[in-house]
Amino acid sequence: MATELxxxxxxxxxKMPKMDGISAAEKLHHGRIAPxxxxxxxxxxxxxxxxxxxGVVAYIVKPFTPADLLPxxxxxxxxxxxxxxxxxxVADMSERFETRKIVDIAKGILNEKMGLTEPEAFRWIQKASMDRRLTMKDVALTIIDQLGAKQS
Structure with a gap:
């Protein structure tokens, strides 16, 4: 039910009839469904x-009052x-790290194929990104696809 709602x-x-609460909590936590x-x-x-x-975020022992439950x-x-x-x-940082790795590979290819320095290659990717209204990652992937495949 929690998965749908x-x-x-x-x-x-x-204590629950079909599954104990801790096992259920673990499934909810690992599925990132709800605290x-x-x-x-x-x-x-x-x-x-x-x-x-x-992954339980709070634990309250019975008996308790409504005043105990609210906090x-x-x-x-x-x-x-x-x-x-x-x-x-974490997801954002992982995505930025992945983008940085891809851009670094593309900069290396631009250095090798076009003789650009690292700052020049970065600026080239940045400008191409703005001119084409693409992300730097997309430009870098295109560079890798188009120029990187020709490496022998």
């Missing part, structure tokens, strides 16, 4: 550690937002 937060008990706040009557250290390893929900929502922001940042 994509909630901001899943609140569930450790999980786990409710339980158990506070054993091993259970808390297992929940933490499964836990707020913290869980905040942690979930932080995790999403970090994942987005």
């Amino acid at each position: 994509r909630p901001d937060l899943v609140v569930m008990d450790v 999980v706040l786990l409710l339980t009557a158990f506070s054993q250290k091993e259970l808390v550690e297992r929940a933490s390893e499964a 836990a929900v707020e913290i869980a929502l905040s942690r979930g937002a932080e995790l999403r922001a970090l994942e987005a940042e």
Whole structure:
């Protein structure tokens, strides 16, 4: 159900009929579906550690009052937002790193085939990117495809 609805937060008990809450939390965490706040009557250290390893963002022990639950929900929502922001940042950094590697390969090809220095090759790719309204990565991939394939 959470997979289809994509909630901001899943609140569930450790003890559930078909699957224990920690296993369910782990699936939700690994699938990047939603952060999980786990409710339980158990506070054993091993259970808390297992929940933490499964990606649970908040853990509240029964019995609790509504006043106890609200801060836990707020913290869980905040942690979930932080995790999403970090994942987005990592994805962006990975993409920039990949682009940089591709541009570096293209600069090497321009150096070898056209005799351009590293700064000249970078500027050439940058200008071609602006002139053609393409990303630098796309220009670099074209250079690699067109000029790099002719290497012998």
